[in-house]
Amino acid sequence: MTIDLRIFTEPQQGATYDDILAVARASEELDFDAFFRSDHYLVMGDGDGLPGPTDAWTTLAGLARETSRIRLGTLVTSATFRHPGVLAIQVAQVDQMSGGRIELGLGAGWFPQEHTAYGIPFPAKRFGILEEQLAVVTGLWETPVGEKFSFAGEHYTLTDSPALPKPVQSRIPVIIGGHGPRRTPALAARYATEFNVAFPDPGVLGDRIENVRVVCQDAGRDPDDLIYSAAFVVCVGKDEAEFRRRAAAIGRDPEELRTNGIAGTVAEAADKLAAMSEDGATRFYLQVLDLADLDHLELVAREVRPQLS
Incomplete structure (x- = not known):
């Protein structure tokens, strides 16, 4: 079984575009499968979030040209955050800018404070919005050139759209996730x-x-x-002391991390990933919370990943 390791970041906690670029470039140089970021506009938990949020798709457009x-x-x-017609255009354009390397994770949204902070509507019922956005975005991309796309839903109506531009990829990968037993899996x-x-x-x-x-x-x-x-x-640390130093740097309890994360020494991290793969997962998004610690990425790439072969 091949296991993909992807780097996943949370820039709303406090990062400039240059900070994000440094992690993306390091991820590429270290041969990770992908670089992903969250799509949030407000810091979570403690911290001031300085210098402030970066827009996800603006960031990815820049990274598309710099990786x-x-x-x-x-x-x-x-x-x-975005009308599905606008989102379809944005993602297709960034896919073109990257030469066909873009993937779209799409969810219903869950953090009300970031909506009130920036004047973004946050309806109580959002699952139907997500369902229609998926229909519209994929429908626009899949409409053959020269044909029109129309959609009439409860939340969105599109009439005779030229459904342009088209992405480079014949099908942009769409990622859906959640914990519900039926509706989200459906x-x-x-x-x-x-x-x-x-x-x-x-x-x-599992x-x-x-x-x-x-x-x-x-x-x-x-x-x-x-x-x-x-x-x-x-x-992850090369030894217990380094692991605990990294846990302290992100404000997390070492034992809680061992229980809930990919954490501990190199051997522990590799064993945890191998065990999770036995549950059926073939791809792991490694949430990196200290974007300044590029040595951490190198340790995972050089020491943990080879043990998964």
Whole structure:
């Protein structure tokens, strides 16, 4: 089984574009499969978030021109932030700018404070918005050149759209994730190329993946047609002292990290990833919380990844 390791960042906690670029370039140089970022506009928890948020798709457009191999995407873009017609144009354009290296993670949105802080509507019921956005975005991309796309839904109406521009990829990968037992897996079965389980509690990853496989079968889709992935915070040291130093730098308890993340010594991290792969995940998003610690990325690439072969 091949295991993909992707770097996943949270720039809303406090990062400039140059900070993000440094991590993306290091991820590419170290041969990670992809560089992903969150799509948020407000710091979470303690901290002032300085210098302030960076827009996900503006950032990815820049990275598209300043990297050459690594895949780029969001985990995840909030459906509340952008009209689906605008989002389809943005993502297709960034895909062109990258030469076909873009992936779109799309979710319903969950953080009300960032919406009130920037005047973005935050409806109480958002699942229908997400469902229609997936229909519109994928429908626009899949409409043949020269034909028109129309859509009439509860939340969005598009009439005779030229459905341009087209992405470079014949199908931009769409990532859907969540913890619900039926509705979100059903969306994944219909629209996604990948299902992601973000920060699962210990022992539940295998059950979540198996549930999605059953939903796919019920929907008439081959469960093996989906990629199954998981996201975990990563905090690894070459020894116990270095691990604890890195845990302190991100304000996390070492033992909590060992329980819930990919954390500890190199051997512990490799063993945890191998165990999670036995649950059916073939791709892991490693949430890096200290963007200044590029040595951390190198340790994972040079010491942890070879043990997964």
